[in-house]
Amino acid sequence: SYELTQPPSVSVSPGQTARITCSADALPKQYAYWYQQKPGQAPVLVIYKDSERPSGIPERFSGSSSGTTVTLTISGVQAEDEADYYCQSADSSGTWVFGGGTKLTVL
Amino acid sequence: QLQLQESGPGLVKPSETLSLTCTVSGGSISSSSYYWGWIRQPPGKGLEWIGSIYYSGSTYYNPSLKSRVTISVDTSKNQFSLKLSSVTAADTAVYYCARAEDIVATGPWGQGTLVTVSS
Numbered sequence: 001s002y003e004l005t006q007p008p009s010v011s012v013s014p015g016q017t018a019r020i021t022c023s024a025d026a027l028p029k030q031y032a033y034w035y036q037q038k039p040g041q042a043p044v045l046v047i048y049k050d051s052e053r054p055s056g057i058p059e060r061f062s063g064s065s066s067g068t069t070v071t072l073t074i075s076g077v078q079a080e081d082e083a084d085y086y087c088q089s090a091d092s093s094g095t096w097v098f099g100g101g102t103k104l105t106v107l
Numbered sequence: 108q109l110q111l112q113e114s115g116p117g118l119v120k121p122s123e124t125l126s127l128t129c130t131v132s133g134g135s136i137s138s139s140s141y142y143w144g145w146i147r148q149p150p151g152k153g154l155e156w157i158g159s160i161y162y163s164g165s166t167y168y169n170p171s172l173k174s175r176v177t178i179s180v181d182t183s184k185n186q187f188s189l190k191l192s193s194v195t196a197a198d199t200a201v202y203y204c205a206r207a208e209d210i211v212a213t214g215p216w217g218q219g220t221l222v223t224v225s226s
Contacts, residue, residue: 033211035154042203042216043154054213086154090210095169096156 002026002091004099011105018077020102022087024068032070033088034063036081037101043086047072074104082106109134111204111217119198119224125191129204129217136185137162142207143187145178147200148219155200159207160187194224 005023012018022032032050035043045054047063050070060075074081087099115127129143136143144159158168160178168176172191180187191198201219205212 030210035212042205042219043212044216045211045213048211048213088154088211093170094167094210096159096210098154098156101153 002089002095002097004032004087004089004097006085006087006099006102008100009103009105011107012074012077013107014079015076018074018081018104020072020074020085020087020104022070022072022099024070024089026068029065029068029070030089030091032063032065034061034070034072035086035088037084037086038082046085077104077106079106109206109215111206111215113202113204113217113220115220115222117221117223119194119222120226121195121224122193125189125194125198125222125224127189127202127204127220127222129187129189131185131187131206136180136187137182140208142167142209143180144205144207144212145189146203146205146212146216148203149197149200150221157189157191157202196224198222199224 003025034047036046037043046057046061050065051063062073064071084101086101110132112130119125142159145157148154158178160166160180175192177190201221203219205216
């Protein structure tokens with residue numbers, strides 16, 4: 001089955017750049033999406049179609065893709081960015097697949 | 108603005124059927140641009156897509172749950188619903204409903220409702 005692999009945790013200091021990777025186990029890779037989830041809240045879409053940013057999402061959030069790996073980059077990390085981040089894509093049949101999630105800690 | 112709200116029992120007995128409804132307010136569920144989805148999250152764990160429905164009634168299910176899942180839509184009430192049969196403790200989770208565009212939950216999402224499977 002199609003799987004997306006994320007690191008369990010990433011830690012950065014305020015003002016630094018955080019990079020969270022998501023690797024797909026097969027080609028071709030479909031578009032990837034990134035969600036931010038803060039404790040006790042529903043997820044919020046922060047990146048769609050690998051690198052597009054929805055309206056209302058700060059410019060410090062960006063996405064990129066290379067081969068079967070997509071990366072969420074948060075530039076100038078702020079304390080409020082501490083959250084769990086999930087990547088998501090779909091397999092060839094259209095089944096949504098989520099990565100296991102990455103806990104971003106702002107030191 | 109568009110809002111989604113899940114409702115249903117918070118406790119379900121093993122082997123019974125979990126039933127949840129998502130009420131959409133501030134907009135029409137019959138919009139041709141959107142799908143409506145259910146996603147769940149076991150306590151302390153990650154997200155799992157359950158399935159999605161189009162206003163016309165076309166459904167798309169996660170193969171791992173397909174044999175137990177039914178998603179339906181009631182456009183007259185601006186609601187869509189989830190039924191998950193033969194539940195076990197492994198189905199204990201926060202269940203979210205969300206508006207989707209094709210394969211992504213663009214939002215908004217409901218606040219989520221915790222369903223516990225226990226006797």
